[in-house]
Amino acid sequence: xxxxxxxxxxxxxxxxxxxxxxxxxxxxxxxxxxxxxxxxxxxxxxxxxxxxxxxxxxxxxxx
Numbered sequence: 001x002x003x004x005x006x007x008x009x010x011x012x013x014x015x016x017x018x019x020x021x022x023x024x025x026x027x028x029x030x031x032x033x034x035x036x037x038x039x040x041x042x043x044x045x046x047x048x049x050x051x052x053x054x055x056x057x058x059x060x061x062x063x
Contacts, residue, residue, distance in 0.1 A: 021051035028052050 004024055011020035021027040030049035037044050 018050040025051075028054060 008020060008024045011017070011024065022029065028051065030052050032049060035046050035048045038047050039045075
C-alpha cells in the first residue's frame with residue numbers, strides 16, 4: 001500500500017478526517033454509531049467514532 005501525501009494533506013486541511021481514515025489510511029467504518037457525551041470544563045460535547053483500525057482488509061493482507 002502506498003501513501004498519498006497530497007490527498008492526505010488536502011483532507012487534513014479540509015477537516016475531512018473520516019475520508020482521510022477510510023480512504024487513505026484504509027481503516028474500517030466503525031461498528032458502533034453510538035454518540036457519547038463528554039464534559040470538558042463544564043461544557044458537554046457529543047462524540048462518535050468516524051473509523052476504527054481493526055479491518056478485514058488488514059487481516060487479508062497478512063496472508
